[in-house]
Amino acid sequence: MKKPEINKLDDIARARAYERTGGTCEVLHCDKNAEHHRVNWHHYITRKNRALRWVQENIFIVCAGHHTLGNDSFHLNPIWGRDMAKLLRGTAWESKIRKLSNHINKHDYDTNLELMTMSLDRLLKFYESPLDSVAKVG
Ligand SMILES: [Zn+2]
Numbered sequence: 001m002k003k004p005e006i007n008k009l010d011d012i013a014r015a016r017a018y019e020r021t022g023g024t025c026e027v028l029h030c031d032k033n034a035e036h037h038r039v040n041w042h043h044y045i046t047r048k049n050r051a052l053r054w055v056q057e058n059i060f061i062v063c064a065g066h067h068t069l070g071n072d073s074f075h076l077n078p079i080w081g082r083d084m085a086k087l088l089r090g091t092a093w094e095s096k097i098r099k100l101s102n103h104i105n106k107h108d109y110d111t112n113l114e115l116m117t118m119s120l121d122r123l124l125k126f127y128e129s130p131l132d133s134v135a136k137v138g
Contacts, residue, residue, distance in 0.1 A: 001108065001109055001112075005109045008109070009053075009054050009109065009112055009113070009116070010053075010054070012054070012113070012116070013041075013053070013054040013055075013056070013059065013116050014041050014059075016056060016116070016117075017041050017056060017059045017060075017061050018039075018041075018061060020056065020061075021039075021061040023039055023061065024039065024061070025037070025039055025061065025062050025063040025066055026060050026061050026062060026088060027062055027063070027066045027072075027084060027088075028084070028087065028088070030062075030063055030065075030066060032063040032065060032066075037063045037064065037065075038063070038064060039061050039062060039063055039064075040061070040062060040063075040064060040067045040068075041059050041060070041061055041062075042059070042060045042061075042062050042067050042074050043058055043059060044058050044059075044060060044074075044081075044085055044097060045058055045097060045098075045100075045101045049101055050104075050105035050106075051100055051101065051102075051103040051104065051105040051123075051127070052097065052100055052101055053105075054112055054115065054116040055100070055115065055116055055118070055120075055123065056116060056117065057089070057093065057097065057119070057120050058097060060074070060085065060088075062074065066084075072084075082094075093120065096120040096121070096124060097120060099124060100120060100123055100124060100127065103127040
């Protein structure tokens with residue numbers, strides 16, 4: 001995929017994540033939500049990983065404090081971040097997301113548009129099906 005397509009997928013995935021969360025920080029009891037602070041999107045598994053870059057389940061909407069600035073933030077305190085993510089989404093979620101992070105995504109724009117809304121279970125089936133590796137990986 002070329003950069004304009006990647007940027008377009010980023011825009012769509014970000015917009016969906018904002019919609020899903022109502023544009024408020026997902027961290028439990030965040031006190032910034034009442035003040036309408038700006039929020040960022042955070043990728044639990046780095047967005048360099050294309051198998052998860054646009055997958056909603058890998059994206060958290062967080063205030064700047066919980067994203068990069070605070071002592072309790074995903075970037076400054078990865079252990080806190082992992083604990084918070086597991087608290088929000090569960091242990092099963094984390095093991096699935098880690099499994100998915102081992103896959104390589106060389107699919108085209110349209111396929112990625114479909115993949116971004118799939119559940120982690122469906123994504124795992126998609127990547128682990130032999131048909132997929134024959135028919136779709138270019
Ligand atoms: Zn927050």
